[in-house]
Every structure is written in structure tokens, then in C-alpha cells.
Amino acid sequence: MNKFHNIFFDLDDTLYDFSAASRESFHEAYDLLGYDRFFPSFQEFMDIYTPRNLELWKEYGKGTITKDELNKQRYNHPLQVVGIHDEELAARFCREALSRIPTKNILIPGAIEILEYLYPKYNLYILSNGFQELQAHKMQTAGLSKYFKRLILSDHIGINKPRRELFEYALESTSSQLEESIMIGDMFETDIAGAANIGMAQIFFNRQSISPLPFTPTYEITKLSEIRGIL
Numbered sequence: 001m002n003k004f005h006n007i008f009f010d011l012d013d014t015l016y017d018f019s020a021a022s023r024e025s026f027h028e029a030y031d032l033l034g035y036d037r038f039f040p041s042f043q044e045f046m047d048i049y050t051p052r053n054l055e056l057w058k059e060y061g062k063g064t065i066t067k068d069e070l071n072k073q074r075y076n077h078p079l080q081v082v083g084i085h086d087e088e089l090a091a092r093f094c095r096e097a098l099s100r101i102p103t104k105n106i107l108i109p110g111a112i113e114i115l116e117y118l119y120p121k122y123n124l125y126i127l128s129n130g131f132q133e134l135q136a137h138k139m140q141t142a143g144l145s146k147y148f149k150r151l152i153l154s155d156h157i158g159i160n161k162p163r164r165e166l167f168e169y170a171l172e173s174t175s176s177q178l179e180e181s182i183m184i185g186d187m188f189e190t191d192i193a194g195a196a197n198i199g200m201a202q203i204f205f206n207r208q209s210i211s212p213l214p215f216t217p218t219y220e221i222t223k224l225s226e227i228r229g230i231l
Contacts, residue, residue, distance in 0.1 A: 004201070004231060006176040007118060008127040008152075010185030014205055015115070015224075016138055017106040018130075025100035029093050038082050048078040061129060061160045061190055071098075102137035107144075108207075110224035115147040117228060127170050127183065129154045129161050129190065150174055161187075162194025182218070184227070192217050203230060 012018035023046070029035075030042050039045040053074045060070045075090040075097075118124060126148050128135055132155040139145045152170045154160040161167070171178060182201040185191025188210065195202045196215070204217040205224070213220075219230050 002231060004122065004180055004182045006123045006125065006174065006181040007231070008125050008170060008181060008183045008195075008200075009148075010183075010187065010191045011126050011128045011135060011139070011144075012130055013108070013207070014184060014186045014191075015108055015111045015144060016142055017108050018101075018138075020106045021101050021104035021138075022097070024104055024106075025097045028100055029096035032096060033089065033093055035093075038079065038084055045078055048081050049074065052077045058189070061162065063160060063163070067131065067155075098131075098134065102134050102141055104138075105142050107142055108224060112143070114224045114227050115144070118231065119147045122231065123174070123176070124148045125170065125174055125176075126151045127161070127166070128152070131155060161190040162197060164194070164198045167194055167198045167200060182231075188213060188217075203227065 009015060026046070026049075027042055030045060035042075035045060056065065056070050056074050059065045060067065065073070071094050072087075072090070075094045076087060079086060079090055115124070124147055126135070126139070128151070130153065132153050135153060136145070136151055139148070139151065150173070152173065154166055157166065157169055159165045159169070167183075170176070171181060178198065178200055182203060183191055183195035184203040184205060186205040186207055188204060192202045192204045193214070196217070201218040203219040203221060204213070206220055206222055209222065221227060221230075
């Protein structure tokens with residue numbers, strides 16, 4: 001038997017295919033609001049949106065911008081790039097897109113199978129920087145809720161991964177011992193570095209085959225099914 005009893009999973013793009021769900025939802029909002037007036041194609045819109053969105057999420061993770069600022073800036077940015085300054089339109093796009101995302105039942109391949117394997121053996125928790133108004137709904141829609149004892153969000157305490165305070169809160173609020181706990185996630189900077197910073201074991205779900213890594217995680221996988229060989 002291994003020493004682990006508590007597993008903290010990231011949700012988005014680790015179990016729930018947030019990238020695919022977002023793309024579908026954005027395309028629906030794009031069509032609904034007639035964004036083809038401004039962009040030659042939906043793909044061009046996404047090519048403008050995506051890099052700025054990633055930058056803003058990093059800032060949000062560091063605590064340098066708020067959730068409201070994140071949403072305002074990332075949805076205004078594509079319009080501003082093409083010379084459109086319409087904050088109400090951007091805000092409507094935000095509402096339309098975010099209302100659709102949690103209705104999508106799109107999981108990472110192997111998610112249910114690995115949870116069925118782990119659920120009888122471990123205490124399972126979600127530890128996410130995602131928004132409170134979305135995460136529980138997404139989990140319910142995708143059939144994930146029943147596997148987890150608790151959903152722990154950065155929204156709960158206003159501190160994001162990778163900051164150690166969120167990991168400490170997760171351990172304390174679940175009565176989990178550090179040496180008996182492990183973090184599984186797809187984002188090295190937040191999930192893996194954050195867990196390592198407090199001495200928690202990690203499984204890096206390296207879906208994008210990122211190399212080289214800043215440091216060697218405790219374990220590394222490219223498919224969820226590989227967790228069986230670790231836990």
C-alpha cells in the first residue's frame with residue numbers, strides 16, 4: 001500500500017475539458033452576438049483572445065488583478081484589437097459564454113474510469129482556481145460531483161494557487177495530513193509548483209508534453225489511466 005490517503009485534483013483540463021467546453025460556448029456567443037461583423041472568422045477571434053487570456057490568468061493567480069478585472073479585460077481585448085470599444089457588448093459576451101460553459105458535458109478521456117478506480121480507495125477533493133458560480137455546476141452536469149468529498153476553491157478565501165495559503169487551507173479544511181496527500185493537475189505553475197512549495201507530492205498531468213520542466217515533479221503522466229500505476 002502507498003502512503004497516500006487524500007487526493008487533491010485540479011478540475012479544469014485535468015478532469016473536465018474546460019478548453020473544449022469554452023470553445024463551444026464562445027462559438028455560440030460569437031454567433032449569437034454577430035461577432036462576424038468584426039472578425040473574419042471565429043478562429044481569428046480566438047487567436048486574439050487566447051494569449052491575452054493566458055496572461056490575465058497568470059496575473060489573477062498572482063493576485064495582481066481581481067476576478068472582475070480578469071473578466072472585463074479578457075472579453076474587451078479582442079474587440080479593442082479590431083477597433084471596437086463597446087464594454088456592454090463585451091460584458092454580454094462574457095455573460096453568454098459563462099452561462100453556457102457549465103452546461104457542457106465534456107470530460108478528459110479516462111476521467112470517469114480513473115475516478116471509479118480511486119473513489120473506493122481514497123478521499124478525493126477538488127482544488128481549483130475556477131469560479132465558484134461555475135465549478136459546482138460543471139461537476140454536476142458532467143457527473144463528477146458524486147466522487148468528491150469537497151470542492152475547495154480559491155474563491156472561498158480569495159487566494160489562488162500556487163500560493164501556499166490555499167494549499168494549507170485545503171489540508172486544514174479536510175483534516176488531511178500533508179505527508180498523506182497528493183496533488184494532481186495539468187498546470188505546472190499553479191498545481192505542481194504550488195504543491196511542491198509546501199512539500200506535498202504531485203502528479204503532473206503533462207497533456208501538452210511540456211519539456212523541459214522547471215523541476216522534476218514527484219510523478220509525471222500523459223494520460224489519466226497512468227495514475228493506476230502510481231496510486
